[in-house]
Amino acid sequence: MLPVRDDLPTRSPAFVNWMLIGLNVAAFITQVAGEATSHDGSFLDGLALVPANFVAHPLASLPSLFGHMFLHGGLSHIAGNMLFLWIFGDNVEDALGHGRYALFYVSCGLAAAFAQIAGSPHATIPMVGASGAIAGVLAAYGVLYPRSPIRVVNPVPLLWLFWGFFLSLPAWFVIAEFFVANLWNALHANAASGGVAFLAHVGGFLAGYAFLRALQVHQAVEHASWQGVLPNRRDERRAD
Template sequence: MLPVRDQLPTRKAPIVNYLLIAANVLGFFWMRSMIAAGFPPDRLLSLWGLVPAHLLTEPTDTWWTVFSSMFMHDPTGWAHLGGNMLFLWIFGDNVEDALGSLRYAAFYVLSGIAAAGAQILIDPGSMIPMVGASGAISGVLAAYASLYPRSPITVLNPIFLLWFIFGLFLELPAWLVILEYFVVNLLNGLGSIGMRSGGVAFFAHLGGFVAGLFLVRLFMVGRSPREHERWQHFRAAPRRPAARRDAPWGAPRRRDPWGW
C-alpha cells in the first residue's frame, strides 16, 4: 500500500525533517553529477556506500560510510529516492513534532546505525555496497505507529478492480499501513537469506524498525505526543449522557458535566 498523506497537524515547521529530505536529494544529484563527469558508478557506491566486509576489516578507514550511506541512493533511477522521501515527508514531520527537533535528529541517526548493524550481522562478509535512507525511515515509521496508531492514512488502492467500488484511494489506520510494511519486509528478508546477489537490504529495514520501537519510548520521556490543541480535532468528542426516563415531565434537568 502506497501512502499518499496523513491528516495529523504539527505545532511548528519540521525543520530537521526538511533538512533530512534536502540532504538526501542533494546526495542523489551529487552522485548523478559525478557519474555524468565520468566517475564509475560501482566505484562511487563502493567509496560512499556501506560495504560490510570493508567496515569489519578496516573500521578506522570506513566507519564514516555508516553515515554517508544514509544519504545516498541508487543513482541510476528515481524510484529508490522518491519512495523513501515520500515516506519521510508523510511520517517524519509528526515524529519530529512529538520528539522535538534535536531528539528527532538523534533518533533518525541512531535508527540508521541500527539498520546498518542489522544488515552487517546478517551478512558480515558481503561486498555489496548498501545505500539508502530506508533503515532510518523504517525507525520513523515504527515511531509513528507507536505514537499515533489510529491516525488516518490515505493510501493508493492497490487493487484495480476495487477502484470501482471504493475509489482510487483508501483511508486506513496508521498501524495497519505500517504493519503491512513490516510484514512485507520480514517475509522478503527471510526469503533473501543466503542470497549473494544485489537487491534490497531488507534486514536493514527490519533493524531500523525494531530500533525505532525501542528508541521512541526513550526519546519520548518527559514529552506528550498530543499536547497541542489542534490534536483535539482528531480525538472523539465526549458523548452526552442520556436523559433519565423516570424524570417527571417539565422537571428541571441537572446540567451535565460537559456543559451542554
C-alpha cells in the same frame, strides 16, 4: 500499499525533516553527477556501506556508516524514501522535538546498518539508502499515532469501481504491513535480495520502536480517529 498523505497537523514547522529531505536530494543530485564522470563507480568508494569492508576495516569504513544514508540506487528509490519521510517524519519530529528527532533519525540509520552487517558480514554488495532510518521513523509514528488516517493507493484495481483510487486506513495497519513484509523477506530471502536490504529495514524499525520507548515520548497533538475505509466517508446523521 503506497501511502500518499496523512492529515495530522504539527505544532511547529518540521525544519529538521525538511533539511533531511533536502540533504538526501542534494546528495542524490551530486551522486548522479559524480557517476556520470566516474563510469567505474569509484565515486561511491568510501560512501556506500559494504559489510565485508566494514568487518575487515571498521575504522576506515566509518564514513560509510553515515554516508550510505544519503545515497540512493536510483530515482524511484529516493522518490519512495522521501515520500515516506515527508508523510511520517514531520509528526515524529513534532513529538520528539527538533534536536532529538535528528539524533533519533541518525541512530535508527546506524542501527539499520549494523543489523545488515550482522546478518551478512561477508556481503560485498554496497548498501545505500535512507530506508533503515525511515523504517525507524515509521515505527515511531505507529506508536505515537496508531489511529491516524493514512491515505493509500488502492492496491486492487477492481475495487476502484467501489471505493475509488484511494483508501483511508489506520496508521497501525499500514505500518504493520510494511514491517511484516520486510520481516518476511528478511527471513526468506537473501540478505540483499533484489538489491533490497531487508535486514536493515527490520533493524531500523525495531530500533525506532526501542528508542521511542526509551525516550518515553507521548503523542504530541490530537487527531481525528480513523473512521473507515472510504476516503471521504462522513458520519451519517438522522434528522429529528
